[in-house]
Amino acid sequence: MGPIRILLADDHNILRDGMRLLLERQPGFVVVGEASDGREILQLAQDQRPDVVVMDIAMPNMNGIEATRRIVEKQPHIGVVILSMHHDESYIIRSLKAGARAYLLKDAVKAELILAIEAVMEGRSFFSPKVSRILQEDYFQALGRRDADDSYELLTDREREILQMIAEGKTNKEIANTLNLSLYTVDTHRTHILQKLNLHSVPELILYAVRKGIIS
């Protein structure tokens, strides 16, 4: 297996330089391109076929969320790591819905960036602890407001197990192997889980898992 090919998208040169320095010191990581706005990164993603894109949200011409959506739409295997100053859940949720697999805050880049890239390379999600906390707080607040039953209670133990594995980025095949189930059974569980939780996609499921504290 070759080195992990990484693209950087940020409109601040100093930050990109800092990240490049940080990442290239890491064995097995190679930065194959840098972009300073959303349109540029779309082009680069097409040309360079990267494994991971580290993406800022606030960028000229096209913001990072829109760029993420377009990249993931065309190349779903690319793991997008959002690296932003925005704390608010509106940014986090929109990024995840657009298909990003990791969301980091810019005040903890060093410790988390490598971990996040490794996680998305394994197909898992990764969030800064602060981000997980924000999502969970909001979830419980919303729960308290709506006085709603917790739909998580509707899930069976097996479904909860599978929910966590999906959220962690495991494929149906991996889950089937681990739990010694047939592919068909895993797929049925997956459908039931989405139905019971009223979710429609894997990103939504990941968001749900983060909010519930099932993964972080």
Next chain:
Amino acid sequence: MAGFGGLLLIMAAAETGALLFLNSLRHNDTTLQARFLQRNRTLERIRSNIYQSGTFVRDSLLAPEQSGAQAQLATLAGLRKDSENALAAYAAALEPEEAGPFRALRSQINAYWNVLDRTLAWTSAERGKYRDAFFYEELVPRRTSMLQIADRIEALNEEALRRGDAKLGDLFGRLQLGLLAMIAITLLGGASLAGFTIFHILKLEGEVRQRLAESVDARASLQELSARLVRLQEDERRALSRELHDEVGQAFSAVLLETENLLDLASAPEVRAHLDSIRGVAEKGMNEIRNMALLLRPSMLDDFGLLPALEWQAREIGKRTGLRVQVASEMSGELPEEHKTCVYRVVQEALNNCAQHAQASAVQVSVRQESARILVTVQDDGSGFDPERVRGLGLLGMEERVRHLGGSFHVDSRPGRGTLLSVVLPLAAIPESSPRPDATATPARLQTEVVWNGGAGGADSHSAG
């Protein structure tokens, strides 16, 4: 004012003068009549004395015997005395024309008395002898002539009365003329005064109208100015917020990253301690910049739209104060910039009021879009207030924002009953061609479709650091 006063004074003076004059005329008339009657009576007395005395003398002459001559003389003397008194009384107020006839009358009467006196001294023989001759030659002619004189005087007296009447009539005519003149003057004065007054009132009216127009203009330009200030302030806030967030904040994160890179290289504990402190400062700075930027203008408002910004605001105020804020929204698309900002700022101000003044524990915010208008309500369960009496700058500012967009602003509150704030904004002015065509085309996916920092236009580029 002075004009009206003057006119009234003139009228009052004229009326008083006319009344006084009329009074003296009546007085003069009475005096004239009285004097005429008095003189007439005096003449009558003289005449009657003459007749009586003539009759008396005739009777005494016709009497066969002369007896009681002394008594007869006395009677005659009494009559004479009375006549002379009457003459004297008449002479006291003699008209100049009467002087001649009156003198003649007087001497005739004197002569008459002397003649009469003489007859009484006659003996019986003398009486018989001269009696008839005396009657027809002396007494009757004299009497006739005296009575004629008396008639003349009476005529003169009547003439005097007529003259007096004529004089009074003349005076009355003059009074009439004077009054007519006065009326004319008063009318003229009144008319010119009215004219002047009308002119003045018209002038004042014109001035008032001009002032009104000026103040309406001033008000309009003041509103225009305040709207422009609000817009400028908002633009500035947006620019500042973005600048702080994207430039200053990013600079801090670059410092942070570089510091961490350095930490990898440095092994000396002293250097690492300094680098740690730098990292701490940079982290703190970044957080503060981020909060400051959000306070100035939340980036969600421009990045995602009204509802995410309102929800952020609700969460923030909840974290800060414990207020439970629920935001409900029914929107069919994104709002024009000014409307979005207006609703956001009004709700923000209202929530701040709820948290700071109303001691509310729960607030419900609702933003609904109906065909061509937006309805915003903010309902709290706080202490309420009397909107008739309390009108803070905050409320005024909200109202001003809403009015500038042609909307209506209403506060419904009573002490102890919470507060309901309602805003209706018309949406008629929304241009059909949206600057973000892909955003309006699929409102359901708006939240991830939004492209900012120039967006579809692409020309307006955010400066790269």
